[in-house]
Amino acid sequence: MIDTGNTAWVLTATALVLFMTLPGLGLFYAGLVQTKNVLSALMQCIAIACLASVLWFVLAYSLAFSGGSAWLGGLDRALLAGMTRASVWSTGSIPESVFFMFQMTFAIITPALIVGAYVERIKFAAVLLFSGLWLLVVYAPVAHWVWGGGWLAQMGVLDFAGGIVVHVTAGVSAIVIAWMLGARRGFPSEIKPPHAPWMVMVGASMLWVGWFGFNAGSALAAGADAGMAMLVTHLSAATASLTWMAIEWIRFRRPSLVGLVTGTIAGLATVTPASGYIGPIGGITLGLASGFVCYWGVVLVKRLIRVDDALDVLAVHGFGGALGTLLTALLAADFMTGIGLARSVGEQFWVQAVGVVSVAIWSALATFVLVKITQILVGLRVADEHELVGLDQSQHGESGYNP
Amino acid sequence: MKYLIAIIQPHRLDAVRDALNEIGIMGMTVSEVRGYGRQKGHTEVYRGAEYKVSYLPKVKIEVGLEDHRLDAAVGAITSSARSGKIGDGKIFVLDLVSAQRIRTGETDAEAL
Numbered sequence: 312m313i314d315t316g317n318t319a320w321v322l323t324a325t326a327l328v329l330f331m332t333l334p335g336l337g338l339f340y341a342g343l344v345q346t347k348n349v350l351s352a353l354m355q356c357i358a359i360a361c362l363a364s365v366l367w368f369v370l371a372y373s374l375a376f377s378g379g380s381a382w383l384g385g386l387d388r389a390l391l392a393g394m395t396r397a398s399v400w401s402t403g404s405i406p407e408s409v410f411f412m413f414q415m416t417f418a419i420i421t422p423a424l425i426v427g428a429y430v431e432r433i434k435f436a437a438v439l440l441f442s443g444l445w446l447l448v449v450y451a452p453v454a455h456w457v458w459g460g461g462w463l464a465q466m467g468v469l470d471f472a473g474g475i476v477v478h479v480t481a482g483v484s485a486i487v488i489a490w491m492l493g494a495r496r497g498f499p500s501e502i503k504p505p506h507a508p509w510m511v512m513v514g515a516s517m518l519w520v521g522w523f524g525f526n527a528g529s530a531l532a533a534g535a536d537a538g539m540a541m542l543v544t545h546l547s548a549a550t551a552s553l554t555w556m557a558i559e560w561i562r563f564r565r566p567s568l569v570g571l572v573t574g575t576i577a578g579l580a581t582v583t584p585a586s587g588y589i590g591p592i593g594g595i596t597l598g599l600a601s602g603f604v605c606y607w608g609v610v611l612v613k614r615l616i617r618v619d620d621a622l623d624v625l626a627v628h629g630f631g632g633a634l635g636t637l638l639t640a641l642l643a644a645d646f647m648t649g650i651g652l653a654r655s656v657g658e659q660f661w662v663q664a665v666g667v668v669s670v671a672i673w674s675a676l677a678t679f680v681l682v683k684i685t686q687i688l689v690g691l692r693v694a695d696e697h698e699l700v701g702l703d704q705s706q707h708g709e710s711g712y713n714p
Numbered sequence: 715m716k717y718l719i720a721i722i723q724p725h726r727l728d729a730v731r732d733a734l735n736e737i738g739i740m741g742m743t744v745s746e747v748r749g750y751g752r753q754k755g756h757t758e759v760y761r762g763a764e765y766k767v768s769y770l771p772k773v774k775i776e777v778g779l780e781d782h783r784l785d786a787a788v789g790a791i792t793s794s795a796r797s798g799k800i801g802d803g804k805i806f807v808l809d810l811v812s813a814q815r816i817r818t819g820e821t822d823a824e825a826l
Contacts, residue, residue, distance in 0.1 A: 504758050504765035563759045573761055610762045623761060 314404035317532045321409050324528025327521045328416035332360050332423050335517030339576070340427055342510030343569075343622050345503050347701025348431045349711035355426045355435070359442045360419045366446050367415045374451035376414065381462040384455045402531050413528060414454075421450050421477045427622030428485035431495050432698050435706045436689040444681045445484065453480055453670050468666040469639050469659070471540070472529035474584025474632040475670050482629015483671045484678040486612070486620050491682045492691050494619030496698055508569045515572035519548055522579045526586035540586040543594030544579065550595050551578025554602025573627060577605035580631035585639040590648025597635055597642065604634050633667045715810035715822065716784050720775045721749065722795040722803040727773050733794035734777070737786045741826075743776040753801035772803060778813055778826050 337356040341349045363371075373388035388394060391411070398407035422442040429438070456463040457470050470476060495502060505511060526544045530536035555574025560566040581601035582594060589597070608626030612618065620626070640660035645651035652659055685691060692698075697705035704710065722730055727744065734742065748769035755768040779787055788805055796802050815825040 499763070500766070502765060504760055504767060508760075559759070559762070562762070565759075567759065569760050570762075606762065613763055 312403065313399060313406060314532070317404045317534075318406060318409055320533035320537065321405050321413050321528055321531055324524035325409065325413045325416055327524025328413070328528065329360075329419065329521075331518050331521030331525065332416070332420045333357055335514050335521055336420060336423055336426075337514065338510050339514030339518060339572075340430060340622055342507040342512075342514060343427075343505045344430050345701065346506045346711060347703055349506065349703065350709050351435070351702035351706055352426065352430050354707055355430070355438050356423045358435075358439060359423045359426070362439060362443055363419045363422055363446050364415060366443055367411075367418045371418060371446050371451040372411055372414065374447065375418075375454035376410075376459045378460070379455065381460075381465065382456070383452050383461075384459050400531075405531060410531070413531075417473060417477060417525075418446060418450055418454075421473075421481050422446055424477070424481035424624055424628055425485045425488065427624040428489040428620045429492050430621050431702065432692055433492060433702075434690055434693050435702075437685050437691050440689055441488070441681055441685045444684065445678065448681060449480055449484060449674055449677045450476075453673065456670070457666065463666050463669070466662050466665065467654070467659075468662050469588055469643065470584045470636060470666065471587035471639075472526045472583045474580070474636040474639075475666050478580045478583060478628040478632025479636070479667055479670050480674045482625045482627075482632060483674040485624035485629065486616075486618055487675050487678040488682050489620040489624075490618045491679070491686075495621060496695070498619040499613060499617065505569060508567075511569055512572050515575050519575055519579065522548070522583075526583060530587060536587055539590065543589050543591060543597075544582050544586050546591060546594030547582035547598040547601070548575050548578040550598025551575060551581065551602040551605075552598075554578075554599055555606055558602065558606050573609075573623070574602050574606070577601045577627050577631045580628045581605070581635035581638075584632065584636040585642055588639055588643035588650050588652075590642075592648045593638075593642035596647075597638060600638065601631050601634060605631050629671075633671070636663050636667050639663060715813065715826065716779055716781060717808040717810040718775075718777045718779060718784070718787055718791075719806040719808070720777075720791050720795070720803065721747070721772050721805075722775065722791070723797070723801065724771055724773045726795040726797075727775075729794040730775060730791055733790035734787065737783070737790050739777060739779060739783065739787060739790075741777070745774045745776075747772050747774045751801075751804065770801070778810055780823055780826060 337353045341352040344352050370389050373386055374384045377384045377388040379385035394407055400407045400410035422445055454476050455461040457476050522544055523541050527537040527541040552571050552574040556566045556571045559570040578598045578601050582597045605627050608630040609623045612620055612626050640663050641656050643649035643652050644656055748771055757764045757766055813825040814821050
């Protein structure tokens, strides 16, 4: 029996999550790159959104959510075969069309998150080919493992809105493609600063608002779970923002806007897997933890690993998603204001760790192979001359700022 | 006649304009430019990483004037643009060969 309240909320949440990518994530990334690459960052985000939408309809939705084995969904819903206007999703209260659309917006933002790793030097054809393959080979199977009744779901892994499915997959794949693609010219000492920090803040703010749809929408119902998910999401984001700001204030004597809003995104990514299971104390705890872990993660990746994950996708999303997934085992406990778990904290922690590590390994291996395939078929990197001129002109024939 | 080019800190522009107006210089051309001298740029910190910014924003003022006003103009600019810190800018003076007001056809001193 379709519940109109639940359906109305998930319809709304779907719009909010699409808004996270278009234009939220686009602006967040576009502000961080140089003037000559602003359009390419926006173009990559919106083109991936379109491509992922079509692939979701053709195949990926079916591979993620239509029965199948513990490893991969079936082909029953390829091209949405058999789905009608009257089809109801298995929770019983929303139409399948709404569930399909809601999940599609997650399938859009996840490959778009990886854009942050390869901006300013990748061929546009490589973006499209890699993102399309990645959606089918990494995203759809992992979504099936965790949300579609696959082996991690059967183990009882807790990932409410995509700490594993979205942020670990994107973060790990980001560092692999950044490493294979090579650093931007001049990395690390001669890289130019963000061309429009104000745009980064506007994009981050849109992501923050959209994230209410992402996390509270994942309840798939307009009720108490959605309400608490929204509350903890907001507390985590605010606390992480202040934490990141404080660290910079102490280290560099000035609190920066780009730093604060990076903390916002870290706090949001970290609370994502936990958001349906924890209470207010959990939200604050995750905010604090993510501010520290993701800040030092950025420093670690840039200084020690020295891979040019240009906009810090691994440190902010990968580390954040993994941190939140692991801490869910503790913070979901009733003594931490969570919902309470059937298992002990230790047992649940083990399951969470298996989820994070196995998905990280799959993401890394599959991305390695997909990048190789992409390299052979269309090439990865633009010519030096094109990188110097900027991707806006060399790849798209447009300029971001015309006098 | 002289042609005076002053490179100054952008936030000093209004003070320099007022100082030049006070000594009777009522026209100037202003452009936003970037560059560096002994200051050699600066660093900015984003997400814990330092970025070198080699070319800093400056304002370039250009004024054509009669020889006898040169010292007053240079004095007005230095006194209004100086903070004493590195990066205050420079003044260059060139000989000016001719000048003409496009609207009236007046030339040289009358055109300034």
